[in-house]
Amino acid sequence: MNTLADHYFSSSLDYLETLGLNSQVVLSAINFKEYNDKQAQQLAPRISLSSYNALLDYAQHTLNEPLFGFKLGQQIRTADFGVLGYLIESSDNLASAIAALLNYDSLVADIGKAQFEQQHDIAVIRWIPHTSCNSQVILRNMTAWVGVIRQLLNSQLSPSRIYFTQAWSHAETKILASWFNCPIETNAEYNQIEFPSSYLALPFKTDNTQINLVLKQVSEQQLSRFKSQQLLTEKINHLLMAKNDLDDCNLIRTSSALNMTPRTVQRHLRREKTSFAELLGSERKRRLQLYIGKYSLCTIANKLGFNDQSSFNRAFKRWYGYSPLYYLKHK
Known part of the structure; x- marks a missing residue:
């Protein structure tokens, strides 16, 4: 949370x-x-x-x-x-x-x-x-x-x-x-x-x-305690949000950044009632609202990490019920 x-x-x-x-x-x-x-x-x-x-x-x-x-x-x-x-x-x-x-x-x-x-x-x-x-x-x-x-x-x-x-x-x-x-x-x-x-x-x-050095130590201690209480979902969300684009963003790379195996990440996410695919999809939808109408659909597909334009089009229709071209024309 x-x-x-x-x-x-x-x-x-x-x-x-x-x-x-x-x-x-x-x-x-x-x-x-x-x-x-x-x-x-x-x-x-x-x-x-x-x-x-x-x-x-x-x-x-x-x-x-x-x-x-x-x-x-x-x-x-x-x-x-x-x-x-x-x-x-x-x-x-x-x-x-x-x-x-x-x-x-x-x-x-x-x-x-x-x-x-x-x-x-x-x-x-x-x-x-x-x-x-x-x-x-x-x-x-x-x-x-x-x-x-x-x-x-x-x-x-x-x-x-x-x-x-x-x-x-x-x-x-x-x-x-x-x-x-x-x-x-x-x-x-x-x-x-x-x-x-x-x-x-x-x-x-x-x-x-001197005070600054002491405060850094206190901050490190508090940050360590805070991170230990965080859900894995929140940690992955922060990793995804920090990336400039989502190209090559997958479970294996994310697990490596967390110093965990993909299997362990999947197990923890199941306990939190989500999956890496769902988290990645949510981040893609968040960025899509910022990109749509500002970049070409091809550029958006690349920035969101889709392998090709057709994959992006299918995801868009799954999310909103219509194609990206329909959205740009009518919305």
């Missing part, structure tokens, strides 16, 4: 309190029961993604605020990220902070995959959310990243460009562009932030090497 840390969830409730919404009323409205078992809460203080989605959905509709996730992200504090926040805060520059984010992001929220790459003088940090993350969750995540970096580097610091997979209205896009202080692209392939590579060397105000 995809989860997030209790402190990250609770910070959303804290913000709603400042807007006049009582936490108990809100939790009751979304039928939240995850605090009932105190013993379980102490053993594993994690909140389900479904409850987090429900909370942000409720806030969006109750407050009549289509950009609620954006407003929430603006209120971020490094403390809301828990140990990861303090690890980032004690980093010596943006490059080391991003490295910490890539390594330990799941300690805060195991609901997506962060990626980083450099393209000459432009650096890119990308977030691939879990398929069930709603638009408000994505908005908060992207806004919070920029908000924290501004707190630690310079309040006037601006990205070069922000990309969202969602389709925001013209008025909403203008609001986002005003705060981010850069162009906003909607209906994009990925949710990502572009910024000058020169930012990577900017020193943090709170650089503390």
Whole structure:
């Protein structure tokens, strides 16, 4: 199950309190029961993604605020990220902070995959959310990243460009562009932030090497415990989401990446009532929604790892009941 840390969830409730919404009323409205078992809460203080989605959905509709996730992200504090926040805060520059984010992001929220790459003088940090993350969750995540970096580097610091997979209205896009202080692209392939590579060397105000080393050790211990509790399904989902494309993605290669035999992987997945083929199919369907209409069908088939166009066409018809060509013509 995809989860997030209790402190990250609770910070959303804290913000709603400042807007006049009582936490108990809100939790009751979304039928939240995850605090009932105190013993379980102490053993594993994690909140389900479904409850987090429900909370942000409720806030969006109750407050009549289509950009609620954006407003929430603006209120971020490094403390809301828990140990990861303090690890980032004690980093010596943006490059080391991003490295910490890539390594330990799941300690805060195991609901997506962060990626980083450099393209000459432009650096890119990308977030691939879990398929069930709603638009408000994505908005908060992207806004919070920029908000924290501004707190630690310079309040006037601006990205070069922000990309969202969602389709925001013209008025909403203008609001986002005003705060981010850069162009906003909607209906994009990925949710990502572009910024000058020169930012990577900017020193943090709170650089503390000794504390940073201690926090890395603590983070490693927490990450090790967290991974030991993860379902194999979640580990495979993260591996699939992290791949640039799904070419040559099969059970044997995935099992090798997990240091397991294919037979062992299959056995564990059967216990979790799924299979590698189902997980791969779900990831293909997720990416298909990002690719369709943007690339040729041949390119999409290759990026999704199908052996040929006809295999892709058959899968598409099995998923949606009609062919890709029919979809492009009528949808």
